[in-house]
Amino acid sequence: MSKNPDGKQIKVGILGATGTVGQRFVTLLAKHPWFTIHVLGASSRSAGKPYTLAVMWKQTTPIPSVVRDMIVRECHPKHFAECAVIFSGLDADAAGDIESAFRSADLAIFSNAKNYRRDPSVPLIQQALQNPPLKKGFIVTNANCSTTGYVIPLRALEKAFGPIESCLVTTMQAISGAGYPGVPGLDIIDNVVPYIGGEEEKMEWETLKILGGIADGDDGVKTFDMHARHPLRVSASCNRVPVIDGHTMCVSVRFQQKPPPSPQQVREALVAYTPEAQSIGCPSVPVHAIFVHEEPDRPQPRLDRYYQDGAGVSVGRVRQCPVLDIKFVVLANNVSIGAATSSIINAELAVLKGVVKVE
Ligand SMILES: NC(=O)C1=CN([C@@H]2O[C@H](COP(=O)(O)OP(=O)(O)OC[C@H]3O[C@@H](n4cnc5c(N)ncnc54)[C@H](OP(=O)(O)O)[C@@H]3O)[C@@H](O)[C@H]2O)C=CC1
Numbered sequence: 380m381s382k383n384p385d386g387k388q389i390k391v392g393i394l395g396a397t398g399t400v401g402q403r404f405v406t407l408l409a410k411h412p413w414f415t416i417h418v419l420g421a422s423s424r425s426a427g428k429p430y431t432l433a434v435m436w437k438q439t440t441p442i443p444s445v446v447r448d449m450i451v452r453e454c455h456p457k458h459f460a461e462c463a464v465i466f467s468g469l470d471a472d473a474a475g476d477i478e479s480a481f482r483s484a485d486l487a488i489f490s491n492a493k494n495y496r497r498d499p500s501v502p503l504i505q506q507a508l509q510n511p512p513l514k515k516g517f518i519v520t521n522a523n524c525s526t527t528g529y530v531i532p533l534r535a536l537e538k539a540f541g542p543i544e545s546c547l548v549t550t551m552q553a554i555s556g557a558g559y560p561g562v563p564g565l566d567i568i569d570n571v572v573p574y575i576g577g578e579e580e581k582m583e584w585e586t587l588k589i590l591g592g593i594a595d596g597d598d599g600v601k602t603f604d605m606h607a608r609h610p611l612r613v614s615a616s617c618n619r620v621p622v623i624d625g626h627t628m629c630v631s632v633r634f635q636q637k638p639p640p641s642p643q644q645v646r647e648a649l650v651a652y653t654p655e656a657q658s659i660g661c662p663s664v665p666v667h668a669i670f671v672h673e674e675p676d677r678p679q680p681r682l683d684r685y686y687q688d689g690a691g692v693s694v695g696r697v698r699q700c701p702v703l704d705i706k707f708v709v710l711a712n713n714v715s716i717g718a719a720t721s722s723i724i725n726a727e728l729a730v731l732k733g734v735v736k737v738e
Pocket residue numbers: 394395396397398399400401420421422423424425426454467468469470471473474491492493522523524555556557558559713714717718
């Protein structure tokens with residue numbers, strides 16, 4: 380078992396613990412080396428019930444014994460006061476007010492909900508690395524699950540070859556992305572739905588906020604700038620497909636560097652990529668963040684969505700693009716690296732950087 384900097388177990392709470400992302404949090408945190416699940420929160424429909432009765436458990440492993448009899452609480456800060464870290468898998472309709480109340484109560488929230496992603500005081504995924512000037516109560520958000528999945532290889536490519544100038548991305552997104560019960564069977568079986576409300580816009584601006592970095596404000600306070608000075612322009616097309624878990628994305632990129640890297644150089648850069656969070660010792664970051672397939676028909680969601688327990692991403696079909704420079708296919712587990720795992724990595728970073736104080 381790895382030790383956090385203080386060698387103590389860290390009490391954590393989960394908001395939205397009964398949902399699709401909440402269940403993944405429960406599964407991952409029940410076996411986490413530093414974090415101990417202390418409180419579970421959900422809506423008034425679930426509050427007051429033991430977790431086993433409140434949840435419609437949809438994971439392939441049993442409900443962990445540590446939470447089975449835990450009584451689910453209302454999402455009120457008073458129930459979470461002893462938690463050093465609070466993870467949120469709240470429905471976006473509820474997350475705005477609840478997460479704001481938790482932040483005001485000086486609690487540290489690591490959220491999957493979209494509500495605060497545009498807030499310049501809120502970092503998105505790896506921006507949490509960069510010594511954010513966070514107050515005691517703060518929110519760190521994940522990006523959208525599709526954004527996170529394809530930003531990982533984009534980040535690896537920028538690290539190796541400098542800025543990417545243009546990117547076209549077409550997604551084939553799993554049904555679980557819409558939560559439970561999600562898209563009705565009659566709409567999705569034998570079908571593809573070429574529209575997911577708000578998704579394309581999120582992919583287009585979140586990518587810039589993540590890769591664009593941190594801006595210096597007039598008053599010297601650093602902000603996480605969604606209009607960051609990054610040359611990249613993204614065009615996203617998002618589709619829902621009859622897959623349970625795992626978002627597949629076809630990506631084409633143009634580099635600023637001329638001549639651009641060859642497909643073989645791109646493959647090597649993706650394989651060699653070590654995320655910063657891994658080098659500083661976050662236990663949930665996989666040893667190999669990106670797996671590059673050589674077979675022409677991979678990655679596939681059914682075969683590859685559990686690569687590194689869902690924390691890694693799979694890339695395949697790296698080849699020349701006759702319109703931009705290089706194209707490839709990415710597969711990311713939307714519920715793991717696209718949601719719960721990313722939040723957990725953000726919280727691990729915050730602990731290692733001393734942003735979260737362990738009492
Ligand atoms: N599914 C995915 O792949 C991804 C989801 N996200 C985001 O993560 C969040 C959770 O998504 P997901 O798990 O799919 O959603 P679900 O619908 O499966 O779960 C929603 C959770 O929110 C709780 N909740 C709903 N209303 C309230 C309320 N008024 N007060 C307190 N709790 C409430 C529910 O509790 P109860 O059971 O009691 O109703 C449940 O625990 C969303 O914001 C989503 O956009 C982000 C990335 C990927």
